[in-house]
Amino acid sequence: MNAVYHPPTVESQAQEYWNDHESFRATESGEGEKFYCLAMFPYPSGRLHMGHVRCYTLADVIGRYHRLKGYNVMQPMGWDAFGLPAENAAIKNGIPPATWTKDNIAYMRGQMQRLGFGIDWSREFATCDPEYYHWEQWLFIKLYEKGLVYRKNAVVNWDPVDQTVLANEQVVDGRGWRSGAVVERREMAQWFLKITDYAEELLNELDKMTGWPESVKSMQRNWIGQSQGVEIDFAVNGRDDVLTVFTTRPDTLLGATYVAVAAEHPLAEAAAAVDAEVAAFVETCKQATTAEADLATMEKAGVATALTVKHPLTGADLPVWVANFVLMEYGSGAVMSVPGHDQRDWEFARKYDIPVVQVIAPEGDDDCDLEEAAFTEPGVLVNSGEFDGLTSAAAFDGIADALAAKSAGRRVTNYRLRDWGVSRQRYWGCPIPMIHCEHCGVVPVPEQDLPVVLPTEVQFEGVRSPLTTMESFLQVDCPECGAPARRETDTFDTFMESSWYYARFACPDANEPMVDDRVNFWAPVNHYVGGIEHAILHLLYARFYFKLMRDEGLVDADEPFTDLLMLGMVLQDGKKMSKSAGDAGDPQKLLDKYGADTVRTAMMMAAPPHQSFEWGEAQLEGALRFLKRLWSMVHEHAVGGLGGALNPAALGETAAEVRRKTHETIARADDDLGRRVQFNTVVSAVMELTNALSRFDPADDNERAVMTEGLRTALLVISPIAPHLTHVLWPMVGGEGALIEQGWPELDESALAQAVIEYVVQVNGKVRGKIEVPADAEQGVVLDLAKAADNVARHMDGKAVVKEIVVPNKLVNIVVR
RNA sequence: GCCCGGGUGGUGAAAUUGGUAGACACAAGGGACUUAAAAUCCCUCGGAGGCAACUCCAUGCGGGUUCAAGUCCCGCCCCGGGCACCA
Numbered sequence: 066m067n068a069v070y071h072p073p074t075v076e077s078q079a080q081e082y083w084n085d086h087e088s089f090r091a092t093e094s095g096e097g098e099k100f101y102c103l104a105m106f107p108y109p110s111g112r113l114h115m116g117h118v119r120c121y122t123l124a125d126v127i128g129r130y131h132r133l134k135g136y137n138v139m140q141p142m143g144w145d146a147f148g149l150p151a152e153n154a155a156i157k158n159g160i161p162p163a164t165w166t167k168d169n170i171a172y173m174r175g176q177m178q179r180l181g182f183g184i185d186w187s188r189e190f191a192t193c194d195p196e197y198y199h200w201e202q203w204l205f206i207k208l209y210e211k212g213l214v215y216r217k218n219a220v221v222n223w224d225p226v227d228q229t230v231l232a233n234e235q236v237v238d239g240r241g242w243r244s245g246a247v248v249e250r251r252e253m254a255q256w257f258l259k260i261t262d263y264a265e266e267l268l269n270e271l272d273k274m275t276g277w278p279e280s281v282k283s284m285q286r287n288w289i290g291q292s293q294g295v296e297i298d299f300a301v302n303g304r305d306d307v308l309t310v311f312t313t314r315p316d317t318l319l320g321a322t323y324v325a326v327a328a329e330h331p332l333a334e335a336a337a338a339v340d341a342e343v344a345a346f347v348e349t350c351k352q353a354t355t356a357e358a359d360l361a362t363m364e365k366a367g368v369a370t371a372l373t374v375k376h377p378l379t380g381a382d383l384p385v386w387v388a389n390f391v392l393m394e395y396g397s398g399a400v401m402s403v404p405g406h407d408q409r410d411w412e413f414a415r416k417y418d419i420p421v422v423q424v425i426a427p428e429g430d431d432d433c434d435l436e437e438a439a440f441t442e443p444g445v446l447v448n449s450g451e452f453d454g455l456t457s458a459a460a461f462d463g464i465a466d467a468l469a470a471k472s473a474g475r476r477v478t479n480y481r482l483r484d485w486g487v488s489r490q491r492y493w494g495c496p497i498p499m500i501h502c503e504h505c506g507v508v509p510v511p512e513q514d515l516p517v518v519l520p521t522e523v524q525f526e527g528v529r530s531p532l533t534t535m536e537s538f539l540q541v542d543c544p545e546c547g548a549p550a551r552r553e554t555d556t557f558d559t560f561m562e563s564s565w566y567y568a569r570f571a572c573p574d575a576n577e578p579m580v581d582d583r584v585n586f587w588a589p590v591n592h593y594v595g596g597i598e599h600a601i602l603h604l605l606y607a608r609f610y611f612k613l614m615r616d617e618g619l620v621d622a623d624e625p626f627t628d629l630l631m632l633g634m635v636l637q638d639g640k641k642m643s644k645s646a647g648d649a650g651d652p653q654k655l656l657d658k659y660g661a662d663t664v665r666t667a668m669m670m671a672a673p674p675h676q677s678f679e680w681g682e683a684q685l686e687g688a689l690r691f692l693k694r695l696w697s698m699v700h701e702h703a704v705g706g707l708g709g710a711l712n713p714a715a716l717g718e719t720a721a722e723v724r725r726k727t728h729e730t731i732a733r734a735d736d737d738l739g740r741r742v743q744f745n746t747v748v749s750a751v752m753e754l755t756n757a758l759s760r761f762d763p764a765d766d767n768e769r770a771v772m773t774e775g776l777r778t779a780l781l782v783i784s785p786i787a788p789h790l791t792h793v794l795w796p797m798v799g800g801e802g803a804l805i806e807q808g809w810p811e812l813d814e815s816a817l818a819q820a821v822i823e824y825v826v827q828v829n830g831k832v833r834g835k836i837e838v839p840a841d842a843e844q845g846v847v848l849d850l851a852k853a854a855d856n857v858a859r860h861m862d863g864k865a866v867v868k869e870i871v872v873p874n875k876l877v878n879i880v881v882r
Numbered sequence: 883g884c885c886c887g888g889g890u891g892g893u894g895a896a897a898u899u900g901g902u903a904g905a906c907a908c909a910a911g912g913g914a915c916u917u918a919a920a921a922u923c924c925c926u927c928g929g930a931g932g933c934a935a936c937u938c939c940a941u942g943c944g945g946g947u948u949c950a951a952g953u954c955c956c957g958c959c960c961c962g963g964g965c966a967c968c969a
Contacts, residue, residue: 108969149968221967232967280886284964287885357965361883394966409883482966489967559969597963600886633887634963641963670907671894677887677962683894687907693922741898749896749906756906825902830950832902856936868949876901880949 070696070790072660079789080181088805089183091139093586100136101587102128103567105595105603106143109169109191110150113176115668115680116596116635116642118652122665122786123632123674123744124594125182129785130738132183133809139587141570142177142184144170146193147494147559149232155493155525162493163521166193176653180661181788188573192562197569198495199516200579201561206498206509207617213259216507219486220329220355220393223251227528230490233356243528250351252329255488256497256555260609264289264480267608276628278675281600288601290481295465297401297474299324299374301332302382308332308374311396311479315468316460317403319449320424322414324374325367325388327398333387336370343370343387350389357392365390365413377473378464379450388413394483404439411439424449425457485606487558492523492530494556502543502550511544517552530554563603564610567593567625579614585621593626597675598641600631630742633677642680655685662787663689669744669786691752692790695783698759699776703797708769713816720768721816723761727775728816730754734782735809744786751783773798781810826851827878828860836877844871851877 083089093099104124107117128140144166151162158165170191177184190197208214222231226244230253235242260267268289271282294313301308308324326332328350337344346368353359367388374383383401390409391400404414404421414421425444427433433440443457452460468474488497496517498510510517520538523531532538532554543550568580571587595603604626611625634641655664667684716724730750737747754775763769777798784791784804795804819840824847826834834854838847848869851857857879864881871877 105969110969145969230967233965234968236967284886288965290885355967358883361965363883486966491967558967560966563969596969597887598969599964601964602966603969636962673895675887676895678894681894681908683908686909687894690922691907697922736898743898745894746896746898746906752906823902827902827950830901830948835902870901870949872901876950878901878949 068697068700070693072662072789075793076179076181076661076789079792080178082792082803083181083183083805086803086805088803089140089185090187091137091185093583095137097135097137099587100128100131100138100592101567101571101590102131102138102140102592103570103590103594104142105593105599106145106563106566107173108145108148108150109166109173111169111172113173113652114635114642115637115652117173118180118664119635119668120594120596120632121177121180121182122668123630124592125180125665125788126669126738126744126785127592127594127630127742128183129788130809132805133781133785133807134739135808138183139188139570140182140184141188141573142174142182142186143189143566143570144191144193145559145563145566146170146191147556147562149234149491149493152491152493152525155523156528159525161521161523163193166191176656179656180652180665183788188570190569190573192495192559192566193493193519195516195518197566198519198557198562200569201495201557201565202498202510202515202517203512203578204613204617205557206512206515208258208613209509213262213613215257215259216254217257218252219255219257220250221253221255221490222355223249225249229528233354236354236356239352239354239359247352248354250329250353250355253488253490255486256499258485258487258609258613260485260606261480261482263609263612264291264482265478266612267482267605270608270624274624277626278629278631281597281604281629281631284600285605288482288605292479292481294477294479295461295468295474296397296477297377297468299377299383299401301385302373302375304335304372306332308385308399309397310399310401311477312401313479314403314406314457314461315464315474316443316446316452316455316457317406317424318376318378318401318464319446319452320403320405320422321376321383321401322404322420322422323384323386323402325386325391325400325402325413327391327393328387328389329393330387330391330398332370332372332385332399336372336385336387340371343368346387350387353389360390360392363389365409365416367413367417369417377468377471384419386417395481396479405435406439406441408439408441411435423447428456485558485560485609487561488555489558490530490554491556492519492525492532494559495519495561496532497553497555497557499553500541500543500550501553502546502548504548505543505545505550508543508545508550514544519556530556532556560603560606561610564607565614567607568611568614568620579619584619588620589622589624590626592628592630594630595632597631597633597677604629630674632674633672636677636679655682659685659689660789662692662790666692666748666783666787670748671745673743673745688748691748691755692787694759695755695779696790696794698755699780699794699797702769702772702776705763706766706769707773707799708763708766708771711770711774712767713813715767716771717768719761720763720771723757723775724771724816725819726754726757727771727778728813730782731778731810731812732817735812738785747782748786751779754779754782778810780804781807822874824851824874825876826854826857827876828857829880830878833857833860847871847877851879 104120128138132138146166151166154165155162222236224231224241226246236248292313295315296311299308328347337347367386370385372385402410404410405423426447427444446452446455446460465476496519498517500508539551541552567590568584572581572583575581614620667688671684672678733750734747737743758775763772780791792804821837822840824836834856836850836854861881867882868880
């Protein structure tokens with residue numbers, strides 16, 4: 066055994082042991098309660114970045130800790146392999162996306178293995194494997210048959226030069242990133258999944274999900290955006306048509322002075338057909354992206370049409386405007402506008418000289434000035450005929466009833482959530498298993514013909530998907546009439562693959578549709594770890610998809626992820642890792658220089674998991690120094706002998722103090738690893754313990770045993786973070802069997818007992834002294850001792866005591882005047 | 883613009899339920915060892931004042947609640963994440 070810490074030797078020795086003993090192979094018959102520990106699988110972008118290192122180390126620490134606690138742990142890994150970057154690489158370098166992806170996976174797998182993650186690699190798969198996406202196609206057809214899949218037009222970013230659809234990310238300042246052409250909004254037929262059918266369940270279930278952070282649940286609630294309101298029908302004058310709008314404020318209906326529709330709305334198109342000004346405005350609205358953030362920050366603009374609608378209660382004619390802030394995707398693509406009581410409508414009305422009418426007055430003595438701003442609070446109705454004097458709440462019901470009586474409105478629960486558009490006009494994705502037949506329309510691919518395999522031998526010519534011109538892929542006979550037909554060339558949104566991979570990990574080789582019984586052994590995932598950037602979309606789609614699988618009878622549980630750990634971002638030059646270029650964040654050179662344990666420890670020390678931080682190498686020196694120290698301490702102690710059986714009753718004060726530190730560390734680290742999921746303080750706690758141990762000079766056999774216990778504790782507690790070094794050191798402190806097979810160290814409560822407790826003494830809230838008090842002292846005694854302390858007495862001198870506060874085992878505050 | 887976070891020494895951070903602000907580290911400075919360097923070990927280390935004992939100031943900014951506020955409340959500023967086709 067080498068007295069100098071040499072990470073490469075240590076790390077390959079430990080990894081060899083785990084491989085030879087299949088230490089991380091998880092089975093349903095394993096001992097202990099099952100614990101499915103999962104980190105969000107990576108996109109195989111090329112090489113790991115420090116964000117990956119952080120995420121997978123955190124998950125590994127959670128997994129290894131639960132192993133110590135006796136759970137049957139399953140930690141899988143796979144690859145979210147479809148996506149845009151592979152296509153970009155193909156376009157740029159001519160490498161087929163499949164080849165590029167496969168090479169990246171091989172490299173990144175090697176890096177993960179080098180980091181020593183306790184992964185069961187026998188479960189590995191990539192989402193671009195036909196054996197995987199086969200079942201995604203299969204479920205899609207099941208959902209189509211159930212009516213949960215439909216086709217409708219949706220807006221995309223169109224690059225008129227490259228003749229292609231762009232992702233929002235590929236639009237920079239309104240222009241295509243490659244062509245530089247001004248991007249246009251264009252409508253296209255797309256496939257949708259009816260997530261809105263599950264909106265209520267997705268919302269309500271959040272209340273039961275105690276293992277999720279409140280912030281994430283809050284984001285999801287707001288995203289789903291349930292609101293109670295009224296749907297109101299406005300008859301369109303001169304047309305046999307009704308304009309339906311949704312409002313959460315029917316109490317303001319009498320204050321509506323116009324209605325506004327989206328540029329894509331049929332009424333806008335009708336108006337544009339006969340009015341050049343409207344047509345021009347609709348045209349400018351198309352020179353925009355599909356991103357909501359752009360729309361929301363855009364200067365509000367609109368144009369009046371010659372059309373009018375009839376107010377359902379007053380019969381008055383209201384003008385129809387086309388406005389750029391109305392979203393066709395949300396609600397009915399039309400809104401009623403009440404400038405007196407909605408700030409956006411107020412600003413729009415001011416800009417275009419539309420009347421502002423007050424119909425709500427503040428309650429009580431408060432005042433409002435509609436010349437200054439809209440009054441948006443609830444209040445009391447005015448200028449509203451029979452509804453005058455009602456509160457907003459009462460008027461909500463009154464007006465809703467009045468509309469219902471005229472069949473001009475109905476109460477509805479509305480959601481901000483929109484159905485999930487899953488079509489992508491891209492090559493590197495899962496083919497949508499549909500066939501277009503000119504006789505039969507859209508026909509699903511029959512189950513026995515699945516999977517529709519994506520051809521991987523492709524050449525990119527320009528930027529368009531090779532599928533659109535590949536006759537061998539396109540040509541197919543219609544499954545219904547047998548006539549020549551064409552395959553759908555769109556592929557699925559890659560969120561489809563990442564919505565169920567965790568279920569597939571339970572049974573990666575299942576041949577029955579999608580998953581088999583093993584899924585109900587492992588699911589739900591006990592602890593899911595990933596970046597905060599996934600707080601809404603991925604996690605909501607995955608929850609939805611799991612419910613779709615449940616309703617198909619494939620899984621039993623309602624929710625896929627019990628506990629959720631959301632990581633802050635690792636930043637590089639102020640940018641998130643996955644976005645920043647260059648190799649400054651490449652962990653490879655750090656692994657070569659410091660070894661896996663140091664990189665892992667440094668990463669865990671750097672910040673608590675939920676927090677974002679800027680990665681720097683500063684932590685590495687401290688982590689390496691600490692591991693070296695632990696290494697040499699164990700060696701020195703082993704040479705001097707481990708001592709006999711520990712007899713706590715016979716220990717002197719110093720040794721008892723060391724032993725207390727040992728057991729405090731067990732308690733603290735257990736709480737940090739298990740309940741708090743905060744690992745930076747685990748490293749600190751073990752550092753404090755090793756600092757205490759290094760100051761301790763054992764005088765006899767019993768004291769040597771105290772040292773042995775301390776070192777064994779340090780090794781076990783830090784082992785989830787630095788598993789290699791601790792594996793190799795374990796036998797040197799008398800450990801029998803491999804460390805990976807050990808249990809969490811046992812806490813001896815009696816070792817924590819303190820005879821004397823230190824109190825802080827404050828006078829008027831300021832610290833004026835410290836006192837030592839016997840642990841069993843009464844409050845009166847504590848107070849007397851506090852008042853007698855030198856500096857405390859000085860600050861109390863000549864003043865009257867107003868109040869005395871004693872916080873047991875902590876603090877005394879004496880308030881004087 | 884909307885939703886969700888965050889802001890503490892030169893740096894990363896700790897302070898768990900309102901109870902000692904700065905644990906544990908990094909960097910820096912000083913010292914020991916060494917022919918020298920590296921490594922290692924020891925000491926100092928928020929700011930100001932003071933020989934010292936101590937005192938005052940200090941957790942983005944401004945108010946408030948409380949015996950006591952980094953922690954709770956109100957109003958701002960700045961930074962990050964998400965906004966439905968990046969993953």
